[in-house]
Amino acid sequence: MTPPSYFESFDARQMLADYPVGDAFVARYTGMSRDELFALQNQRFLTLMRRGWQIPFYQRLWGAKGIEPGDIRSLEDIVLLPVYDKSDLMASVAAHPPFGDFAGLADDPARPPVIFHTTSGTTGRPQPLLFGPKGREVTNLLVGRMYRWQGMGHRDVVQSVYGHGMINGGHYVREAVTHFTNALFLSAGTGIETRSTAQVALMADFGVTALVGFVDYIRKLSDVARAEGLADRIAIKMICGHLGSDDRSAIESAWGGAKAFDWYGVGDTGAIAGEGPERDGLYVWEDAQYLELLDVDSGAPVAPGGLGDMVVTCLFKDDIAPCIRFNTHDVTQELTGTNATGMAFKRIAGFKGRSDNMVKLRGINVFPHAIGVLIENRADLTGEYVCHLTRDATGREDMRVTLETRGGSDAGDLGTMLRKGLGVEVAIALVAPGETAAVTQIDVRQKPIRLIDERGK
Numbered sequence: 479m480t481p482p483s484y485f486e487s488f489d490a491r492q493m494l495a496d497y498p499v500g501d502a503f504v505a506r507y508t509g510m511s512r513d514e515l516f517a518l519q520n521q522r523f524l525t526l527m528r529r530g531w532q533i534p535f536y537q538r539l540w541g542a543k544g545i546e547p548g549d550i551r552s553l554e555d556i557v558l559l560p561v562y563d564k565s566d567l568m569a570s571v572a573a574h575p576p577f578g579d580f581a582g583l584a585d586d587p588a589r590p591p592v593i594f595h596t597t598s599g600t601t602g603r604p605q606p607l608l609f610g611p612k613g614r615e616v617t618n619l620l621v622g623r624m625y626r627w628q629g630m631g632h633r634d635v636v637q638s639v640y641g642h643g644m645i646n647g648g649h650y651v652r653e654a655v656t657h658f659t660n661a662l663f664l665s666a667g668t669g670i671e672t673r674s675t676a677q678v679a680l681m682a683d684f685g686v687t688a689l690v691g692f693v694d695y696i697r698k699l700s701d702v703a704r705a706e707g708l709a710d711r712i713a714i715k716m717i718c719g720h721l722g723s724d725d726r727s728a729i730e731s732a733w734g735g736a737k738a739f740d741w742y743g744v745g746d747t748g749a750i751a752g753e754g755p756e757r758d759g760l761y762v763w764e765d766a767q768y769l770e771l772l773d774v775d776s777g778a779p780v781a782p783g784g785l786g787d788m789v790v791t792c793l794f795k796d797d798i799a800p801c802i803r804f805n806t807h808d809v810t811q812e813l814t815g816t817n818a819t820g821m822a823f824k825r826i827a828g829f830k831g832r833s834d835n836m837v838k839l840r841g842i843n844v845f846p847h848a849i850g851v852l853i854e855n856r857a858d859l860t861g862e863y864v865c866h867l868t869r870d871a872t873g874r875e876d877m878r879v880t881l882e883t884r885g886g887s888d889a890g891d892l893g894t895m896l897r898k899g900l901g902v903e904v905a906i907a908l909v910a911p912g913e914t915a916a917v918t919q920i921d922v923r924q925k926p927i928r929l930i931d932e933r934g935k
Contacts (some may be wrong), residue, residue, distance in 0.1 A: 480588075487590035488612035488797075490588040497766060497794065499623040501746055507765070508820040514622055515822050517801040518767055520553040522793035529796040530543075532935075535580035536802065552663055553768070556803065561777065561789050564803040567605055567746075581608040581799040592798055595646035597745055598923070607646050607745050610797030615657070617748035617795075618650055620763050621741075622658025624752035625690075628739045629716060634661040635684055639677065639691030639699070641668045646745045651690060661688070669695065669921035678703040682711040693729050693738070694926050697861055700732035709734070710756050718752075722829040722847055726757075727862065728854045740828050744806050746799075747790045751826055759813040759825035766794045769826070771812060773803075774833040785811050787833050807833045809845075837867060837929070842902040848930040849879060858887045862914045862926075865904075869933040878905040882914055 498506055507515075521707050530536040531547050543560050550558060563646065567747055570578035577583060585591065593614050596604035609617065629921050630636065636655050648667060655663045662682055668722040672680070677699055680686065689696050703709045712877070714736040717729060721740035730738050741752035742760055753762035762769045771786030772779060780786035788808050792801040813825040831845025838844070846865045860882040869875045879896060889906040897903045918926035927935035 482588075482590050484591050484611050487610070488615070490615070493612065493615060493619070496904075497619055497623075498683070499619060500626050503623055503627065504819075504821075507822050510822045512822060515764060518765060519793060522765075522776050522796075523553040523768065523791070524555070526791070526793055526800055527804065529582070530800050530802050533580065533800065534574075536800070537580065539566070556768070556770075556791065557779075561772070561805045564605060568603065569732045571603070571606065577606050577608065581606070583608070583798065590797070595649065595745070597643075598645055604644065605745075605770075608799045609795075611793040612797050612798075613792075613799070614650070614653075616766060618653040618657050620749040620766055621654035622649060622659050622742075623753075623763075623831075624654065624741060624749060625659050625661075625718060627754055628718060628752070629737075629755060630659050630661055630688055630718075632660040633675050634659075634687045634716070634876040635664065636661045636688040636690060637664040637677070637681055637686040639666055639668060639689065639695050642671060644670060644909050650748065656689075658825065668923070669847075670851065672919070674699060674702045675706055677705055678708050678712065681714070682708045686712065687714060688716040688718070689714055689733070689736075691767045692716070692860075692925060693721055694920055695730050696733055698920060701860075720829065722831075722850075735755040742808070742810075742826070742829050744808070746800055746804055747792050747795075747806075750788070750790055754817075754819050754821065755863045756818045758818060760828050761817075761821055761823040761825050764823045766792065768793055769811065769824070770803075771826075774809065774836075780811075782812055782814050785830060809833050837865075837877065837923045839867075839875060839902050841906075842900070844877070844900050844902060848900065849896065849928075852896060853881065853892075856887075858884055860884060860911050862911075862918065864917050865929045867929065867931045867933055874931075875933065876905060878907055880909055880914055880917075882911050883908045886910060 501795055527550055539560060539562060545558060559629060563792040567578060570580050590611055593609040595607040636647060638650050638651050642648040652663055652665050655661055664684060666677050666680055696717060703712055714733045717733060717736050718741060726738040730736055731866060739753045743749040750769060751762045753760055768791040770789040772789050774787055788806045790804050790808055791807060795801050809830045810826045810828060813827055817825060831847045836843055836845055849863055854861060862882040863882050866878045887908055889908055893906045915921060920926040
């Protein structure tokens, strides 16, 4: 039997009907009620559950809680299912190397193609990321849909600074732009793949109008463009990256008034939410992603407006590696009230920090990511920083925040500002521009290191 090729293994036209893009997306979901949306989610969830029960990982996870197939009759019953996280996936890999038993890979020469990437593996062994053709293309579509809604079109030249290699991000963003936006795409990658001076030369030579990637590096490239004398030849109108809680005005000013858009997703799930054209919160792509916000400690649903871990169920990923109640350990809150677009989808505030990277310092919960927000608009600072967490012989824990300064900064004033913003006193160290790069690895990592825990040393 001849195995199907990629596009023979699923119905691409049906996918576009089920998950519309462009004007069809706006028309469908600005005219849909929450009840209609829930009915659509419920239908897709039940299909997803049938696939989940075929996979040993879920059989084991759910069976350990005494759950049987007949117990889950609708999306309302999802709360009966246990959550899982990366540690559970890596335990599956350890027990069933090299891919684990959570993907549902068939040992069949006629099976459809499977796309394989990994996480970065910076904190241990890389986690396998596996996608079937349908799941992969919907993942791509959700990003492309978002870019188009934000204003990306055929006149745009898009430069991506997402990494490549085995890491998933740069590849599926390329597929999103080329498959679903009709824009031209420059796959520049990180600073180690295309050095920073070459990155800004590409922007000038090819008329780049949109930048996509992690904003830490995009911000750095604005300094490089000025240093290379190319800033006047570059006209960026749109930046789409992971702003989190950062003040977008700084990155927009750095690139001459470009409009910056925020979005959120992880490797296992793809895009979960993104800003619309009015940039008032991130819309959860609820036709494809079911998002729960659960209390970090108890696991109970948080009240509207409360901070909680994002727990995600991919309603579309019913071929390879279904994702059913995956705890990202990323924290956000739901935005209440109406939105200006009329979109039926819920909105979230964006990435606030990681619950498993949260520091409890003298009784105060501190997200290192929040420091970027507090220093973003300081003209004397570059915006680059790194935190060192230490414990002395008496058991007292302290955090030292190293900040890059262009000159004229006062450590005492900065310490007071951070104490007010974080709610706890931290030590301040000032260094020259570029001196945190070796520690944060901003030139080689998609997500720079912002916290170094030295308490165990």
